[in-house]
Amino acid sequence: xxxxxxxxxxxxxxxxxxxxxxxxxxxxxxxxxxxxxxxxxxxxxxxxxxxxxxxxxxxxxxxxxxxxxxxxxxxxxxxxxxxxxxxxxxxxxxxxxxxxxxxxxxxxxxxxxxxxxxxxxxxxxxxxxxxxxxxxxxxxxxxxxxxxxxxxxxxxxxxxxxxxxxxxxxxxxxxxxxxxxxxxxxxxxxxxxxxxxxxxxxxxxxxxxxxxxxxxxxxxxxxxxxxxxxxxxxxxxxxxxxxxxxxxxxxxxxxxxxxxxxxxxxxxxxxxxxxxxxxxxxxxxxxxxxxxxxxxxxxxxxxxxxxxxxxxxxxxxxxxxxxxxxxxxxxxxxxxxxxxxxxxxxxxxxxxxxxxxxxxxxxxxxxxxxxxxxxxxxxxxxxxxxxxxxxxxxxxxxxxxxxxxxxxxxxxxxxxxxxxxxxxxxxxxxxxxxxxxxxxxxxxxxxxxxxxxxxxxxxxxxxxxxxxxxxxxxxxxxxxxxxxxxxxxxxxxxxxxxxxxxxxxxxxxxxxxxxxxxx
Numbered sequence: 150x151x152x153x154x155x156x157x158x159x160x161x162x163x164x165x166x167x168x169x170x171x172x173x174x175x176x177x178x179x180x181x182x183x184x185x186x187x188x189x190x191x192x193x194x195x196x197x198x199x200x201x202x203x204x205x206x207x208x209x210x211x212x213x214x215x216x217x218x219x220x221x222x223x224x225x226x227x228x229x230x231x232x233x234x235x236x237x238x239x240x241x242x243x244x245x246x247x248x249x250x251x252x253x254x255x256x257x258x259x260x261x262x263x264x265x266x267x268x269x270x271x272x273x274x275x276x277x278x279x280x281x282x283x284x285x286x287x288x289x290x291x292x293x294x295x296x297x298x299x300x301x302x303x304x305x306x307x308x309x310x311x312x313x314x315x316x317x318x319x320x321x322x323x324x325x326x327x328x329x330x331x332x333x334x335x336x337x338x339x340x341x342x343x344x345x346x347x348x349x350x351x352x353x354x355x356x357x358x359x360x361x362x363x364x365x366x367x368x369x370x371x372x373x374x375x376x377x378x379x380x381x382x383x384x385x386x387x388x389x390x391x392x393x394x395x396x397x398x399x400x401x402x403x404x405x406x407x408x409x410x411x412x413x414x415x416x417x418x419x420x421x422x423x424x425x426x427x428x429x430x431x432x433x434x435x436x437x438x439x440x441x442x443x444x445x446x447x448x449x450x451x452x453x454x455x456x457x458x459x460x461x462x463x464x465x466x467x468x469x470x471x472x473x474x475x476x477x478x479x480x481x482x483x484x485x486x487x488x489x490x491x492x493x494x495x496x497x498x499x500x501x502x503x504x505x506x507x508x509x510x511x512x513x514x515x516x517x518x519x520x521x522x523x524x525x526x527x528x529x530x531x532x533x534x535x536x537x538x539x540x541x542x543x544x545x546x547x548x549x550x551x552x553x554x555x556x557x558x559x560x561x562x563x564x565x566x567x568x569x570x571x572x573x574x575x576x577x578x579x580x581x582x583x584x585x586x587x588x589x590x591x592x593x594x595x596x597x598x599x600x601x602x603x604x605x606x607x608x609x610x611x612x613x614x615x616x617x618x619x620x621x622x623x624x625x626x627x628x629x630x631x632x633x634x635x636x637x638x639x640x641x642x643x644x645x646x647x648x649x650x651x652x653x654x655x656x657x658x659x660x661x662x663x664x665x666x667x668x
Contacts, residue, residue: 187311189257195441259440262326262347265351274324281324291343293342298429299431329546348423356429357466359426385418444518455664458509458667486524492530504635521562526590564646577620577621585647601626
């Protein structure tokens with residue numbers, strides 16, 4: 150019976166004693182609280198749920214106990230004192246005659262892993278997948294996958310359960326999340342909890358709360374666009390259903406004649422669409438709050454590339470939104486810059502929305518406690534989902550050493566643009582984060598630089614490393630005004646630091662880009 154009560158509790162349907170229903174003694178816990186969970190070390194352990202209205206609630210983790218009283222609706226929340234890494238413990242919640250026990254609770258490092266398909270991409274589909282899966286026996290690493298859910302209003306809970314990391318459970322878990330967490334576990338020697346809340350193809354506005362979007366005029370246009378779509382959805386759905394009926398008739402007729410069937414009408418955008426503004430924040434982020442975390446890792450941007458200038462505001466707004474709502478103004482937020490993708494364009498003047506999105510991501514580093522993993526060197530021209538997720542996880546972990554764990558000697562960034570100066574018909578570019586000096590991967594000359602005069606017409610440039618500078622010039626440009634590096638969808642760029650990390654793409658000009666007016 151005890152096991153049944155706990156199971157009911159974890160499923161979110163309540164946990165009742167054998168007393169008569171009239172006693173109204175029950176406990177309901179969010180699915181975040183299940184066997185094998187990991188709680189964040191060094192921070193208050195937040196526990197919350199539902200009980201009978203005004204009921205007294207006792208919460209105990211190990212030897213630490215706290216008491217509270219549910220409000221008029223039965224909602225309650227307690228904050229247990231911070232724990233050091235360790236365990237296992239039992240988490241026990243009592244109210245009246247009801248009792249729920251969560252077993253095998255560890256204390257360690259907890260990270261949220263979010264974004265679109267490259268974060269969702271499973272271990273079963275990465276390089277050396279069979280080996281990675283076979284070696285994934287890590288009982289000290291725990292996995293929680295948030296069930297996909299679009300919601301119009303913030304939800305109190307989500308579906309999911311904690312699992313031990315095994316060859317069976319890791320197959321469909323986020324590869325970036327796992328490979329990041331595995332590295333943390335190897336170095337820190339503490340339990341690691343990974344919460345995967347991701348959905349392929351989704352834009353950042355879906356992961357941002359409505360109040361944050363509404364208060365910025367450049368972002369409120371997204372909310373209004375979706376409000377309009379949802380208002381018109383019933384009629385759009387009616388018309389779609391009629392179109393489907395006509396299509397079915399046409400398809401059957403085509404089949405009878407041995408002809409190809411006509412194209413099936415697409416579904417209209419509506420309230421359940423995963424692109425809905427704030428829809429995934431409501432259904433997949435808000436339910437996690439205020440669960441204690443160390444920070445978040447993020448791999449997303451492909452779905453916002455067509456609105457890269459808007460992303461300059463949207464992305465930092467989303468990060469600050471999460472921090473504020475979690476009650477932590479500065480938790481570490483680490484993200485992956487978009488990889489190289491699509492065919493390489495030989496035109497130095499070719500517009501690139503992806504380059505502009507990468508620029509917007511780099512600009513977000515102005516926020517405190519953020520870090521960027523540059524992967525401009527490990528993408529695949531024909532696949533938007535690079536299979537090399539090992540280096541992605543490793544570079545995020547390197548960022549974590551510096552940003553989250555304060556290891557001053559940690560090196561996680563390759564060369565980043567610092568300044569430029571015109572020297573005759575050349576431009577000298579200086580860099581930060583050139584640990585070990587600058588180097589050309591594959592040997593000189595350095596590839597990836599373009600140069601332009603005031604006419605804004607770029608040509609591919611010669612580039613030579615001189616100390617911590619790169620000297621850039623082109624015979625066709627007598628009076629240079631601007632330099633770009635790695636500026637393209639899939640650029641040929643070979644500048645690295647001596648520490649083996651690629652330089653981040655950049656430009657020295659602020660000339661309007663192709664996405665400047667896209668909202």
